[in-house]
Amino acid sequence: MTVDLQNVGVTLGGRAALAGITARLAEPRVAIVGRNGSGKTTLARVVAGLIAPDTGQARIGGIDMARDRRAALENVGIIFQNPDHQIIFPTVLEEVAFGLAQQGKRPREAEAAARAMLDRFGKAHWERAATHSLSQGQKQLLCLMAVLAMRPRVVVMDEPFSGLDIPTRLQLMRYLQKITAQVVMITHDPGHLRGFDRVLWLEGGRLIADGPPDRVLPDFEARMLDWGGSDDLAHLAC
């Protein structure tokens, strides 16, 4: 599957959140790095088709995901930074089955497929659990299972490990390695990118570097440490 971004620009609240992003992503593991406010999350939403770019085009496999939401359901899934913003249902089974029903499966089929998904992750016993009572890491895993159950060809993740402890993060990363879908992951931490094939670096809504991790990340880390020494918290964006 190929994510094709051509001259993508997005304006939010009168400010350019993204400008002139062009990239053709065909690698299995692609990371988007950058500071807070660099436009990473906006780009994730554009790739998933949740917002349409104001200029340029964003397509997956040649289809505009913001226009054709039906095709988007089959092709792309997104995992948000905060699982509490993503989980819609009171119980685990309902949460996983929802996307499947949305894809047109009958309720019984959707539940059976949802059970199979839970089983694949060794979480069949979660079925009746209340989503509200899950831990943060468990919630994130539930979001992952709910998205993977829909068999998307591209999975977009927006900082999926923020706020998780190290063991939980390592466990989730292990689950991620097994995913056959293409992964586009947003992060500000280069430490989360083991095994990635390509890194895009956003700064101020623009793409300032694009290449394999061993070429992009050393520069990125050096620049982050350099900026860490200054005090740019003083600047106000608007």
Next chain:
Amino acid sequence: MISLTSPVETWAHRIPAGAKLLALPFLTLALFLTGRPWALAAALLVIVLLYLSGGAAFLRQGAGHLRMLWPFLLLIAVWHSLTGQMQAGLVVALRLLAALALANFVTMTTRLSDMIGVLTWLLAPLRRIGLPTRAVELAIAMVLRFTPMLVENGHRLAMSWRARSRRKPGWRIVVPMAALALDDADHVAEALRARGGILNDIPDGRS
């Protein structure tokens, strides 16, 4: 989860939700057929035995749910003794208690998803004339999902207030709570859209 379904499995859990919901109004109606206190007391005894058939723990749990009724029963008793109609008061109180105990029995032995299933079935005629009813079912599930989250938001704001003030927060956290709720609603709308929205029978999923 804020569900009133009893975790104690009883025989009544296995009866279809539709049958229980159908029987409930008829049994309640039957309570109005008699005005004799002893007949109503007998009916109440039968209902207690019904609870007891689910075990002592189930009966205790059911009694716990009904405990909130006592101020109303007291009010009825006081009013009727003041107006000198003790027997009428007893009848009203017994009838009220019996009817609510029956309704509570159905609530405690029926899973929420089964209740929603009955609702979906009842709404079928509306679907046939082209009205989308999925939103109703979705709304019920979302209320159950987000009520605990809203309560938690409130606790968090109250804690944040207490961390910096010696006075109680009271009504002053209502506005920030509402703002948080609206913000959460935006996020959830986006999550819904990411998975096809509510109106997925409309081409391309847009409303």
